[in-house]
Amino acid sequence: MTATRIPQRSERSIRREAATHIFKVGQTVRLKDGFLVVSSKLPDVYRITATLPLRGNVPQYRIRSDDERHERVAMQDSLEPVNLSPAGSGATLIERTFGHGHRPKDGRLTS
Numbered sequence: 001m002t003a004t005r006i007p008q009r010s011e012r013s014i015r016r017e018a019a020t021h022i023f024k025v026g027q028t029v030r031l032k033d034g035f036l037v038v039s040s041k042l043p044d045v046y047r048i049t050a051t052l053p054l055r056g057n058v059p060q061y062r063i064r065s066d067d068e069r070h071e072r073v074a075m076q077d078s079l080e081p082v083n084l085s086p087a088g089s090g091a092t093l094i095e096r097t098f099g100h101g102h103r104p105k106d107g108r109l110t111s
Contacts, residue, residue: 021051021059021076028082029063031074043067045082046074 023029027048043065052060052073059076 019054019057019059019076021061023048023051023061023076023079023081025050029061029074029079030082032078032080046072046079 025048029046029048030044031046046063046065048061049064049071050062052062054060055075061074061076061079062071063074063079064071
């Protein structure tokens with residue numbers, strides 16, 4: 001009887017990049033449509049209060065709304081960032097922070 005050799009998988013395992021938290025503590029987010037049955041009773045905007053360990057390969061966060069007494073746990077893929085700058089401002093962070101500095105002929109910056 002002839003022994004056949006069954007090819008074995010390489011000893012090396014495939015390395016997957018570990019998922020990283022993309023939101024930071026203090027950042028404002030909202031729940032994406034479709035992940036929950038979003039009712040009018042749920043707040044629109046949440047603040048990230050803590051990053052939590054991965055669940056599976058998905059980062060988790062502790063979130064809180066000013067309208068609620070409790071915190072929630074949300075998976076990263078169920079959150080989206082919220083831009084709280086005034087609508088239509090179109091200003092960059094630097095412009096909002098330091099103004100739209102225009103330099104007149106005398107060289108002084110004005111807002």
